[in-house]
Amino acid sequence: MKLLTCRNLCLGYEHVSVLSDLNFSLDAGSYLCIVGENGSGKTTLMRTILGLQSPLSGEIIWENGTRRMEIGYLPQQTSIQRDFPATVWEIVLSGCQGRAGLRPFYNREEKELARASMDRTGVTVLKDRCYRTLSGGQQQRVLLARALCAARSVFLLDEPVSGLDPNATREMYQLIEKLNQDGMTILMISHDIGAALRYATHILHAGSKVFFGTVDDYIASREKEGILPPLTRAEIRKEA
């Protein structure tokens, strides 16, 4: 079942084109990893898919009525957030803002949802802690819990493991894998090709030459170009 289709999509900022002629579609339940060099337009693509900026041309089609408030989003961390005086609970609960709409306060259902989200990412014990005193990995899991409050079926993550130590990175990938197994469609930006090949079903390589396809196709195309040493998928999985 198609979930998202991008047709002849061109992205950029005021006449500066960043990525052009993107054509791909994604089934519900897929795990797409977006890879590519710094500045190749990965974040721009994600913001465009979210509707935070409009495409220069082309169209983005959400099938079966996925609406904007039903998408979970984990943005790249900003410098403001690092020393923000707020508790974990306040931040996770703010994930319900789309559901609350113009209602000034969160209702019991939304608080329940926030609690469940904290359970899923294992930050319940941190509930009353101040965000700025947490480690990088804990902060990311808090933001993941916040996004979970908004997400019903689709999850977009922008470099969720950047700056994390190997342990925190592995935990983060496992959490995301779990979400995917629970039926969530994942779109994740990552620099980590190894992880992309290990966890994803599809790869989008942003750059001057855009590649979109399944992981196996990606490995094959890379091998043909001699960029990737001949590795089979099974071997990559074993390495993990």
Place this chain on the structure above:
Amino acid sequence: MEMLTAYLAFPFVRYALIVGVLIALCSSLLGVTLVLKRFSFIGDGLSHVAFGAMAIAGVLNLTDDMLFVLPFTVLSAILLLRTGRHTRIKGDAAIAMISVGALAIGYLLLSLFSASTNLSGDVCTTLFGSTSILTLTIGEVRLCIILSAAVILLFFLFYNKIFAVTFDEEFASAVGTRAEAYNLLIAVIIAVIIVLAMNLVGSLLISALIIFPAMSAMRVFQSFRSVTICSAVLSVSCSLIGILASILASTPVGSTIVVADIAAFLIFSLIARFKGGVRS
């Protein structure tokens, strides 16, 4: 103490206390957001714009300055927010130009057209608030109460949204919150607060009133809600202490309040140091 009760018998002292408390409360509510969103520059720019507007109103000989100064400052707030957003790099330079320009033009207009014989006294009053809070009319007090009530009500209704937009604008927009609209709301509220606060501390010291209580509270408290409550309580206390002290010691009201805010900031920094708690 006797002197104090004697003073409280005067209506103008009571007006000053009411207005002082309301303004201190309003200005502290958005302080945290302003500091965290790096919006403090807008507060600074706007206070100068308000000074310019005041000068123009004076030249035009308007009967009610507020009716001109308030819309003018609100409009400038909207414009400043736009420039600050869209021209990333030159944003603060543009704001510096507008604010210094408003200051210069305001003073020029005043010196060219003012009928007053005591020009530097007038300017000093507008910049430092001197004693104008002690000469409030009942009409000005009413206006202040209405505007403060509006600011407080808006803040309560949109508290959760203001928090969300302050913490993470990208996420907020992604889940359908109209972040631009809330930024605009914040800017308009700041403009209203600044116009109100001109009476209390004058246009040069307004930023202090907005920023000091927030900075103090952020040193010690850990949640957004407790920071907001603490900065409100702190701001109101400092304002009360400042007004009373200034009456007793015949010092300028605005500067005395700001000195109280600075003292509170130093005390809170010490507390933070001893708790070994939060860096910032």
